[in-house]
Amino acid sequence: MQKVIRRRESTVQLSPEFHTFPPLLQRIYAHRSVQHPNELDYTLKQLSRPDLFKGLPVAIEVLVQAIEEGKRIMIVGDFDADGATSSSVAMLALRAMGAAWVDYLVPNRFEFGYGLTPEIVRVAAQSSPDVIITVDNGISSIDGVDEAKRLGMQVVVTDHHLPGESLPEADAIVNPNQPGCAFPSKNLAGVGVIFYVMNALRGALRERGWFQSQYFQSLQLPEPNMGDFLDLVALGTVADVVPLDANNRVLVHQGLQRMRAGRMRPGIRALLEVAKRDPERIVAADLGFAVGPRLNAAGRLDDMSIGIRCLTTDDPYEAQSLAETLHDLNQDRRSIETSMQKEALASLAALGLEDADAEQMPWGLCLYDANWHQGVIGILASRIKDKFHRPVIAFAPADLAATSESQVAEQGDFEIKGSARSIPGLHIRDALAAVDARHPGLIKKFGGHAMAAGLSLRADQFETFQQAFDREVRAMLDEKDLTATLLTDGELRPNEFSLPLAHQLRQAGPWGQQFPEPLFDGEFLVVQQRIVGEKHLKMVLAHPDAPQNVLDAIAFNVDTTVWPDPSITRVHVAYQLDVNVFRGRESVQLMINHLSALK
Missing domain, CATH: 3.10.310.30 (Diaminopimelate Epimerase; Chain A, domain 1)
Structure with missing residues (x-):
């Protein structure tokens, strides 16, 4: 497929405070409509206020009563990574706040399909819950909520999906996209919504003196640090590919900072290990392309409870075993996907x-x-x-x-x-x-x-x-x-292909949906080209203005009927400036997004 490469244009006037930033970063941020450095302040104080959520006070009232009265709480989640992280945040936070009985249920997609259906409510009813909390679903579960109410359960819906013409008759609905909700970040993932709910619940319990009055094994129940759940929030937000608006960038940045510092769930650490990612160097793309797919594989091929168990266990050995199971499922998923893709293309060709x-x-x-x-x-x-x-x-x-x-x-x-x-x-x-x-x-x-x-x-x-x-x-x-259009941030000068700048770009995010990672384009001389891993093109390129300085580059999943081709000596590429680590040595590497030969 042909792509049109078009260079981004600045749509904003940068404030004078940006003068301390390198010119390239100024250009990149201007292309993403960032006007002032304070928009890059990713401290938690920059998060939007929770009291702007419609339905939150009623939800908190239901949940405070449930905890104080020792009611049985059932979390009903979705079978993707957002649903798994949402379920995990709800489970871990409620238990940390002293909830007497908390369990979860994820509908098996092959038996029940998506959401709080009447059928899954009847399955939940076998555990006799008093309260159902939906995470990452529920806004369209009108019949399911009715069934839960008929069976005498209270229902708190937490979701981020767009509502239909009618809303379910739940006891409370917390969803930034429901009519009349003033919460400004409409792009929260399901895990972001339940994080806000749990944070507000902790505040309400603190005000009532709950943590001071409760004892567990003769010790005072410690008030949970909600920051401990931000690794899960970051993972679910990136994996669900929601737009990284300012609020979501705060959540993702804070989660990544904790992971790099070694503060993460054993399951996330294990998933990074099986994906061969270094936690100290992790960026948002690692969550989206390495951890998320392995977690999603459970819901695609088996049962997402495997993923939730991996994320919630405190035992590193159990986490490692579950992460390896998820890795194997992801390998199976890739094999199935490859076969299906061949069949689809053959069908179109026919x-x-x-x-x-x-x-x-x-x-x-x-x-x-x-x-x-x-x-x-x-x-x-x-x-x-x-x-x-x-x-x-x-x-x-x-x-x-x-x-x-x-x-x-x-x-x-x-x-x-x-x-x-x-x-x-x-x-x-x-x-x-x-x-x-x-x-x-x-x-x-x-x-x-x-x-x-x-x-x-x-x-x-x-x-x-x-x-x-x-x-x-x-x-x-x-x-x-x-016609696909590829937007780039323009060319890099020969002196900008440097390791310090590559590191700076990696850390200047978090990058993601609607706040894209910097992408550049330009013409290069082809010094070497060869296939590695059956379908990936490894190249050595040189900038025409500095042919003595060669650059490693790689393009994944190329058309092997076209590449390599010794007759091609010049190419136009769109690429990301990245850092390659091999045997402890770092070097600049171009990650090629689009490649075309020049005559």
């Missing part, structure tokens, strides 16, 4: 749609295979979206066993689930809502964000939905939106 520039290619791509794994379709959709730069929805059977019954399979009378990924310019949940409005009953249920969503429908309705979705995407996008 239809003559393998060329991203083909006029006949749908603007909104829908893919389905009766043998695909439901837990991996989200990643598949993301990979196909990246390749063709179109909104993509990948579907798999909700129950693979249903497709093995020939009569049912022929009738298409079974449910398929889809995972959607979008491109800039198309709010995928709004697109699904528009399809639902035009074709009532076609979609059984849906929900999600601007860039990712989930849905379900009958298998025999797939082609109808496929056409309806494509029409909706065409109505919402222009043709120019289908």
